Amino acid sequence: MSDGAAHTPEGRWPLVEGALVLAVALWALGFQLWLPSTHVAEADYQAVAQVLAKEARPGDVVLLHPWWTERARIYVPEGLPVVGHLHSDGEDLTPHPRIWVLSEPHLPRADEGGFDKKFLPSRTKVGEARDFGNLRLTLFTNGRFRPLIFSAKALLPQLSVYLEGPDGARQSCPWTGNGHRCPNGKVVAAEWHDVHFEPRPCLRFDPPGGPTKLVVELPPVPAAEEVVLHTGYTWERASWVQGVTGSEVGLEVNGKVAPLSVPAGVEARWTVQQQGVPDGATVRAWVQAPNPNARELCLEVYGYGRAP
Amino acid sequence: MTKPPLTFEAKERRLDRRIGWALFAAGFVALLLTEQPVGFVRDESVYFHAAESHARWFQLLLSSPSQAFTDEAIARAFDFNHEHPALMKNLFGISYVVLHEKLGLLRPAAAFRVPAFAFAALILPLIYALTRRLFGRPAALFAAVSFFLVPRQFFNAHLSCFDVPIAAMWTLVVYAFFRALTEKRWWIYTGIAFGLALGTKHNGFFLPVVLTPFSLVLGWRASKDSPKARELFLWINGAFVFAAVLYAVMAVALGPQRMLAGFSVLSPHLAVFVAACVAGGVLSWRLAKAHEGTFRAVAPLVAMAVLGPVIFYLHWPYLWHHPVERTAWYLNFHLTHNHYAWFYLGELLRAPPFPLSYVVVKTALTVPTSLFVPMTTGFAWVCWRVWQRKVTLLELLVLANAVTSIAIISQPQVPHFGGVKHWFPSMPFLAVLAGGALARGAWGLTEWLKPRWKGASERRVFGALAVACALPALLATVRLYEFGTSAYSELAGGVPGAASLGMQRQFWANNLTGVLPWLNANARPGERVYLHENHGGQVRDYQRNGMLRTDLVIVGSPPEADLVAYQYHQEFREHEFMTWQAFGTTRPVYGLYLDETPQVVIYRRQR
Secondary structure (H helix, E strand, O other): OEOOOOOOOOOOOOHHHHHHHHHHHHHHHHHHHHHHOOOHHHHHHHHHHHHHHHHHHHHHHHHHEEEOOOHHOOOOOOOEEEEEEOOOOOOOOOOOEEEEEEEEEOOOOHHHHHHHHHOOEEEEEEEEEEEEOEEEEEHHHEOOOOOOEEEEOOOOOOEEHHHHHOOOOEEOEEOOOOOEEEOOOOOEEEEEEEEEOOEEEEEEOOOOOOOOOEEOOOOOEEOOEEEEEEEEOOHHHHHHHOOOOOEEEEEEEEEEEEEEEEOOOOOOEEEEEEEEEEEEEEEEEEEEOOOOOOOOOEEEEEOOOOOO | OOOOOHHHHHHHHHHHHHHHHHHHHHHHHHHHHHOOOOOOOOHHHHHHHHHHHHHHHHHHHHOHHHHOOOOHHHHHHHHOOOOOOOHHHHHHHHHHHHHHOOOOOOOOOHHHHHHHHHHHHHHHHHHHHHHHHHOOOOHHHHHHHHHHHEEEEEEHHHOOOOOOHHHHHHHHHHHHHHHHHOOOOHHHHHHHHHHHHHHHOOOHHHHHHHHHHHHHHHHHHOOOOOOHHHHHHHHHHHHHHHHHHHHHHHHHOOOHHHHHHHOOOHHHHHHHHHHHHHHHHHHHHHHHHHHHHHHHHHHHHHHHHHHHHHHHHHHHHHHHHHHHHHHHHHHHHHHHHOOOOEEEEOEEEEOOOOOHHHHHHHHEEEHHHHHHHHHHHHHHHHHHHHHHOEEEEEHHHHHHHHHHHHHHHHHOOOOOOOOOHHHHHHHHHHHHHHHHHHHHHHHHHHHOOOOOOOOHHHHHHHHHHHHHHHHHHHHHHHHHHHHHEEEEEEEEOHHHHHOOOOOOOOOOOHHHHHHHHHHHOOOOOOOEEEEEOOOOOHHHHHHHHHOOOOEEOOOHHHOOOOOOEOOOOOHHHHHHHHHHHOOOOOOOOOEEEEEOOOEEEEEOOOO
């Protein structure tokens, strides 16, 4: 450690350093001047909205790319679902035969290649992409489509909901107009919830605690190729580890059980399914947790037909 | 008698002093003029309230001193938000009373914020002074100005908070320490500055960690040829080490609780501290007479050890009647601080251990790249000089302080929320290193250009390089400073690039200002509004500063509301979906979209 302060540069470092700093500065300047040109004009959103209003069919869905470009929600016609959430690029969007991809390809780190890798398998482009300023609208047919035969949410008023003890004794949760109110005060209702950052339209499901199960039983369902149950703890409850237990979930078709353990402390959406649902089958879904604290689950049950 | 003409050095010093003052004034005015759009962050409204409460105590002190000194009056004024020391809140409160209540010169928020502007502006001449000694005047000017060209730093510089003030105080202590090594009286300024740093924020407690090794090594070297100085040097160190050992023995023998409870005016506990201070002081006095060089190395540290705790105690009335238990509570609060959820590279970090690289990556993604790169090359250059054993004392001091706060927060167990503000004390020193990089780079480019272009001069090349580096940072700062917690660098791809990378979109809830004009224009009279993430204190401050209509009824959840302003946070998406549920729609009516990224989204209940 010398005491002098001033020193002269040595070797080639200063030239390399100067050139590097200058190059980076010019690149950064270019970036800052370019960035506003990626903004989307309101008129472009309006133009996209007009196209969607005119050409979208029932069952279509709009998928956003990048996933966070949710400003589009303001403009997309009411009734046309918009999907844009963390990891939504890889969503199957199973009940939707056609997908409108609304993208902003000029944004920094838009990563079209990454999107295509997750999105394109089993999808077929219909016509050409249409550009509206910085917006690009592309229609795809969804090769991962399967017709939705039934869903627990759609059947909410007709569901039979009850608490079932280990001895099989049942306590009914009668329909109140908005949901099924159980004797323990908990309500099974159709709600939007956050399951691992995804907005899920589901049944709110609170296990009663101990060995007792909360059960939903669908009315006799039409034949389906597959019945699928998605679930997960709502919001941050999935991350909790103190003062909670895991939950046991079951999907039953005519008494045959497909079990699913939903552990504590793991943030995820969980899925279990059964193949081959005969016409008029009894489909039940249930949850049980030793400790009911913060075990609110978001539960979806769908019956899908054969892919066309 | 005419004054003798100034020497060249004296003229230079005078010019530097003037530049320093000009930087301070320009920084202060820049903050004052750009203050209005900056919203009130969650903590700031808490500090406004605390500051006002402190100010009422000072008013009581003037009107009824005997009452003011009672613990009841003190606790009434200082108990709120006693998780932070009082220096800044005292200043915020006094400024509010004087500039708003008494003189009516400024709106309430601006009046509270004026001391913060002064502290932030102080950083500029300090950076200038440090860089000037190392790399010359142009580099010093660039380094100083560059501190305000980081959008998150310029944003934070406006706030009545403690993150920029502690960066200022940290830099001031280091600056005073450096001058104390060669100049009279600065050792005592170092002690005073350290005490004020402790009164600003708890980061100050880490200053001895970085300065003590310098003091010890320099003291050891300086006393090399003087046995008397070496003996006194060792005795001074021994006095403080012995005190530390005694406290350790007490803690083991009595247990931490009983040991802390035992502190009182005439207790052995306090006697140990007093004895160490007296011994340190007397020995330093003798050392000053015996060997000035060794004294200068050791005295700043002794001053810090003695004056630091004294100023910390005196500045905070809350400690006057219960110094130990309240200090212990304060320290324990920060040692056991909560962890808040934080979105980082597509993962929601909720609890430690956090990624070791977090601080460096976050810095790279938020500091304008045209500044970050010279900071990095400047850092590498000094590291290289350390390796070559050519490093100067000041270079090493700058390097150590550039690293310290970043290293502390990088610890995987340390809370990682709060964007970049927790390692702000590193940033002035990184700015110094960036200044050095530009000076060297300009020299290197000039040498290369000279044979090729007759007009090439170091001054011209430096000017061009400085403008090239400053301009993108300036553009980013102008565009984003009021939404500073959302700002990301070119390396991140700006705000949209950071959104795709899965970085925290914003925090602290101040981006509400982006939708307040719409709310004021479009909310129906008396409409029920839910302002997600904004607490009652922020609402109070928006309303009393004329930024939010007072007829609106602010409610606590989406189901109670007709209008919801949701602040996009990955960890709070449930609040947005709760709004969809309550309002029966997934379609917003308006929003603040920075470079297309949703920041604040407004929903209206369907009728």
